[in-house]
Amino acid sequence: MISSVFDWLSTPANWEGDRGIISQTLTHLEYSLIALVCAALIAVPMGLYIGHTGRGRVVAVSIAGGFRAIPSLGVLFIAVLLLLPRLRGELAFALPSLIVLVILAIPPILSGVYAGIAEVDPAARDAAKGMGMTGSQVLWQVEVPNALPLMFSGMRSAMLQIIATATIAAVVGLGGLGRFLIDGQATRDYDEMAGGALLVAALALLVDFVFGLVQRFVVSPGLTKTA
Amino acid sequence: MKRTSILAATLAAGLTLSACGGDSDPLDDSGEESGSSSSDTITIGSASFPENVLLMEIYAAALSDAGVDVETRGNIGQRETYIAGLDDGSIDMIPEYTGALTLYLNADAEATDPDGVYAELQDALPENLTVLEPSAAEDKDSIVVTAETASEYDLTAIGDLEPVAGELVLGGPPEFEERFTGVPGLNEVYGLEFSAFRPLAAGSNLTAQSLANGQIDVANIFSTDPSISENDFVVLDDPDALFVAQNIVPLVTTDAVNDEITTTLNGVSAELDTAILTELLAQVVVGGEAPEDVAREFVDSIG
Known part of the structure; x- marks a missing residue:
């Protein structure tokens, strides 16, 4: 089993072309990054606001919890059936997949940002206010830098989930690494299925490693040492 | 390539075995029950999808009009399972599709046109099973x-x-x-x-x-x-018969079949075509009507 999966992975023909591993990996990354950016655009401002003001905590917690319970495949089908008659071409399949991934990524990002800000040492916040900083100066110069480790862990966990779940875009005929899982199952090519699954896991780990490197450069060394 | 096919065969065998294991118990039970009840009762089964259940109900309605004692046992899963049910006597009859059944019995079957497929099916059937006249209705x-x-x-x-x-x-x-x-x-x-x-x-x-x-x-x-x-x-239209014919046909055990059943169901098959079946199936799947009601209405309409 393992060696035949390895055969599939090491066959150059499987890597090349429009439908090859390289092209599908890039498509997969493209969907994943777009979804992460969209989710961040929604969740980061919400998290900053809630963490900074302390208002709406209950809303944040229920959104984060509720969204986590939404079944991705169900949302995908509902979104496709609702949007298919209203959209033209590729977008009719791409938008529903994106919605699913964004919904999936909002909870971890939101909780990371909100918790990061809320858990900044009150003494640091008080000191900043005592020095005469305005509300937004406190947020951007004290709270956000201090919250970065937790914000990053929220992003990383969101990205892991996105990469794993972006495989379902293949169900509605889009590309990405999910193609190997779906097509492999349909044609009973179990090497292709297992190979595709390994590639998804490898991509997730690789992207997480890259995010980890970025985190090292961005987060203040003072915070990393104490952590 | 060789490794691939061995792996696929192993996995397929594993899946088949587990499928049998999961489904065989209810069938064994029912086998004992129907064995102990009157042997004149004809038990009609169906595979687990709406169209096959509807066909089962149509056969049941037509046969009970003809004075045959009928029992139905719907949603028996996949072909592997219900063929075993026919073999052990827990069901006597099931609606089948010529092309799919032929390929199940003989993986080397080559014909794709309705008559050729039906001829190959008759050659491929084991001794304990027989098929009646095929209908023009096809699900392919x-x-x-x-x-x-x-x-x-x-x-x-x-x-x-x-x-x-x-x-x-x-x-x-x-x-x-x-x-x-x-x-x-x-x-x-x-x-x-x-x-x-x-x-x-x-x-x-x-x-x-x-x-x-x-x-x-x-x-x-x-x-x-x-x-x-x-x-x-x-x-x-598919004039060159690329897609294998899938005419609907009653598959019956040779123990259960008799002239009454043959005449009645050949009459039903003659009345069915793909358009009518599609329409009846839409009443069930889209309209949400009960398959037995739709079947009853259809059988009454053909008299």
């Missing part, structure tokens, strides 16, 4: 376009797509792209070269939806799919 792979596309390019048969296929997108389940009775066969038999193939999840109505909304131009849909009549799709 078909190539479907919208009414607008059909009139725009003047399409009635699959071959008519040849000059325009390069501008059209074909959609269907993922395996349609690989297997011979799919994209390769369309190319080899009819010379079709589509601009793209969009794989869509099987078992959902995504393919029909995408065709209706123009994301794909040509679709692979089963010939009795209710979406065909709902959306006025046009089913293109």
